[in-house]
Amino acid sequence: MALGLFVLGHGHNVGAWRSSPSPAADLLGLDYYRTLAQEAERGGLDMVFFAEILYSYELAGRHQGAMAFPTLDPMVLIPALSRLTEHIGFVGTYSTTYTDPRATALKLATIDRLNGGRTGWNIVTTGADQSAANFSRRDLPEREARYARAAEFVAEVGSLWDRWPATPQGRPVRVQAGMSPFGKAFAADVAEVMFTVARDRDTAIAFRRELRDLVRGAGRDPDGVRVMPGIAPILGGTEAEAREKEARYLELLHPAIQLAMLGDQFGMDFSGYALDAPLPMDDISQSPRVLSGMRDPDKLIDASCGVPTLGDYLRSQARVRAHHSFVGTPEQLADQLCDWHSAGACDGFNLMFPVQAEGVPAFVDQVVPILRRRGRVRSGYEAKSLRGHLGLPAATGNA
Amino acid sequence: MPDDLGSGTLLRWVAAIDRADRAGWPLVMLIAADPADPLDGLAMAAWCAASTTHIRLCASIDGDTVEPFTLARGLATLDHLSGGRAAWRLTGSDATGRVTELADVVSRLLLSWGAEALIENVAAAMLSDAEAVMPIAHDGAHFSLRGPLNIPRPPQGVPLRLALPGDPAQAGAVIVEPDGARKMSIGLVSELFA
Ligand SMILES: Cc1cc2nc3c(=O)[nH]c(=O)nc-3n(C[C@H](O)[C@H](O)[C@H](O)COP(=O)(O)O)c2cc1C
Numbered sequence: 243m244a245l246g247l248f249v250l251g252h253g254h255n256v257g258a259w260r261s262s263p264s265p266a267a268d269l270l271g272l273d274y275y276r277t278l279a280q281e282a283e284r285g286g287l288d289m290v291f292f293a294e295i296l297y298s299y300e301l302a303g304r305h306q307g308a309m310a311f312p313t314l315d316p317m318v319l320i321p322a323l324s325r326l327t328e329h330i331g332f333v334g335t336y337s338t339t340y341t342d343p344r345a346t347a348l349k350l351a352t353i354d355r356l357n358g359g360r361t362g363w364n365i366v367t368t369g370a371d372q373s374a375a376n377f378s379r380r381d382l383p384e385r386e387a388r389y390a391r392a393a394e395f396v397a398e399v400g401s402l403w404d405r406w407p408a409t410p411q412g413r414p415v416r417v418q419a420g421m422s423p424f425g426k427a428f429a430a431d432v433a434e435v436m437f438t439v440a441r442d443r444d445t446a447i448a449f450r451r452e453l454r455d456l457v458r459g460a461g462r463d464p465d466g467v468r469v470m471p472g473i474a475p476i477l478g479g480t481e482a483e484a485r486e487k488e489a490r491y492l493e494l495l496h497p498a499i500q501l502a503m504l505g506d507q508f509g510m511d512f513s514g515y516a517l518d519a520p521l522p523m524d525d526i527s528q529s530p531r532v533l534s535g536m537r538d539p540d541k542l543i544d545a546s547c548g549v550p551t552l553g554d555y556l557r558s559q560a561r562v563r564a565h566h567s568f569v570g571t572p573e574q575l576a577d578q579l580c581d582w583h584s585a586g587a588c589d590g591f592n593l594m595f596p597v598q599a600e601g602v603p604a605f606v607d608q609v610v611p612i613l614r615r616r617g618r619v620r621s622g623y624e625a626k627s628l629r630g631h632l633g634l635p636a637a638t639g640n641a
Numbered sequence: 642m643p644d645d646l647g648s649g650t651l652l653r654w655v656a657a658i659d660r661a662d663r664a665g666w667p668l669v670m671l672i673a674a675d676p677a678d679p680l681d682g683l684a685m686a687a688w689c690a691a692s693t694t695h696i697r698l699c700a701s702i703d704g705d706t707v708e709p710f711t712l713a714r715g716l717a718t719l720d721h722l723s724g725g726r727a728a729w730r731l732t733g734s735d736a737t738g739r740v741t742e743l744a745d746v747v748s749r750l751l752l753s754w755g756a757e758a759l760i761e762n763v764a765a766a767m768l769s770d771a772e773a774v775m776p777i778a779h780d781g782a783h784f785s786l787r788g789p790l791n792i793p794r795p796p797q798g799v800p801l802r803l804a805l806p807g808d809p810a811q812a813g814a815v816i817v818e819p820d821g822a823r824k825m826s827i828g829l830v831s832e833l834f835a
Contacts, residue, residue, distance in 0.1 A: 257766065259768055260763045260766060264761075265761055265763075265768060266759040266761055266768070266793070270721040270722075270792075270793065271721065271722070271724075272690075272691065272722045295791060296710060296714075296791070297791060298774070298788070298789050298790065298791035299791075300774075300776065300789065303776050304771055305769065305770075305771045305773075305774035305775075305789065306771070307760070307767040307768060307769045307770055307771045307774075308766050308767055308768065309768070310768055311768070311769065311791055311792065311793060312791045313791075314714075314717075314718040314721070314722075314792060315683075315711075315714040315715045315717075315718040315792075317681075317683070317684060317715070318683050318684065318687045318715050318718040318719050318722065319687070319718060319722065320687075321684045321685070321687040321688040321691075322687040322688065322690055322691040322722050323691070324688065325688050325691035325692055326691055340708060340710075340711070341708070341711055342706045342707065342708070344703075344706060345681075345703070345706060345707060345711075348679055348680070348681045349681045349683075349684055351681075352651075352680050352681040352684040352685060353681075353684050353688075355651050356651060356652075356655070356684065356685070356688045357688075375786060375787040376710040376786045376787060376788065377708055377710060377786065378708075378783075378784045378785050378786055405677075406677070406678065406679065407677075407678050496765075496766030497766075498765065498766040498767065499766050
């Protein structure tokens with residue numbers, strides 16, 4: 243099965259930075275990322291993935307100090323990490339809405355030549371409207387227009403690559419992560435890897451089937467596409483230990499962090515509201531992100547229980563994660579990964595550890611050996627390129 | 642790595658830069674001399690940063706097309722990862738003043754986090770000080786952007802900016818004389834250390 247490590251700050255728990263003795267030095271130096279990439283390589287993973295965020299967490303001009311600052315530039319981080327690893331692939335995100343096709347083509351080609359064909363590109367249209375203000379745009383273009391631009395962009399990048407010296411993979415691996423109808427249609431045309439959000443096995447099976455049909459409809463071979471849902475594992479020697487760890491991770495989400503997250507979602511400052519009063523629905527319905535149609539305030543309320551207090555709402559949110567989460571033992575996780583894989587729910591997984599410094603070595607030491615015994619994960623790298631690791635066909639066609 | 646995949650020349654240059662670092666060279670300017678075989682300077686510099694310890698790595702940037710927020714993110718990342726060894730040079734026409742405005746906006750983005758902004762207060766869950774990170778609210782002829790950058794201030798603040806004679810946006814840059822420039826071009830480094 244395909245396995246990627248999604249590195250985001252200290253982890254996918256937004257408070258994960260609080261578990262590090264030196265959070266800023268980790269996030270800004272090479273050592274922290276080097277350790278994660280080398281661990282992933284020790285575990286025989288296919289790739290390490292980095293997101294791109296193009297705005298700082300800020301509300302009405304005021305910086306949100308509780309949020310870990312987001313990502314470094316993946317197209318600078320990846321070449322540095324490539325130098326410090328030998329086999330593992332790297333996927334970097336670069337926006338088709340806010341970057342220039344020539345610059346992007348140049349970055350990807352240079353990196354793929356340097357690391358000998360271990361490069362992939364997560365092609366995103368950047369749905370965060372806050373980014374527009376950092377790129378001399380008044381508004382985020384509509385989704386349909388963004389995906390139309392993405393298709394042109396990919397074609398322009400491809401024609402530039404045709405004119406420059408050949409790169410080791412022919413084409414870096416194309417990754418896509420948007421699940422809207424426009425996102426799926428775009429994926430059907432161009433994606434070789436699709437990162438998805440799957441709440442459970444049955445929806446994942448249905449989604450993969452639908453996507454494979456779309457890929458076939460677009461005239462491509464569905465076996466040339468890897469569908470990789472995100473999973474957020476929390477491991478313990480026993481189930482009870484794993485639950486304790488989950489509780490410890492929840493403690494990392496200090497109320498200041500949860501308020502900042504909610505503020506970022508709605509474009510509204512919640513810090514002045516009482517935690518024990520009901521959610522301020524009138525004010526929320528006037529928040530920038532609701533007025534722009536990006537957020538639906540009704541989704542905050544469970545019809546059967548009425549309007550929760552702000553504090554109760556934050557507590558419930560801290561538990562719910564959009565991506566599939568897992569709490570249990572290494573054997574249980576290995577069983578679940580194999581079960582999803584065998585059932586056709588996916589071709590592999592995008593691993594999103596809540597606290598990476600703990601989760602990555604635990605996975606490599608405890609889960610990978612089981613997956614290796616079951617023949618699902620390689621013991622050593624046979625292929626040289628990311629395309630080879632993923633078993634994808636040689637690059638052809640439109641990008 | 643086989644040469645026919647386009648990596649051979651690149652890796653010979655990289656080996657030359659590693660040798661230049663060990664020999665105590667202060668700086669290498671990465672210039673792709675062949676327009677038919679272009680290179681991304683920031684990616685090259687980052688690859689070299691991981692294997693060198695002292696040499697400064699100067700990336701040439703096409704100032705006619707890059708967005709200031711993108712360039713500021715790339716430079717800030719390189720400067721952090723290299724421990725303050727990033728340098729940059731802008732190329733382009735500047736007929737409309739775009740490159741000059743770009744240099745200014747990028748510099749302000751790089752300084753949008755105060756030097757003391759990272760407070761790392763675990764108990765209060767405050768990684769950074771809200772008062773020390775400021776939007777730049779730039780509104781100019783070519784760019785209007787809010788900021789701040791989403792990367793804290795790099796070790797050098799604004800990394801060293803170089804300009805060759807004839808380059809745009811000379812104001813604020815360290816001008817490199819033709820001789821020195823040629824000595825620092827990647828082609829010459831590889832000849833000297835071949
Ligand atoms: C695993 C994963 C990673 C993503 N990474 C990024 C990213 O780095 N930058 C970004 O702007 N969007 C990212 N996205 C968002 C998607 O590209 C997409 O915009 C979003 O899922 C909404 O789908 P839609 O564009 O089809 O509406 C990511 C999504 C997923 C599931």
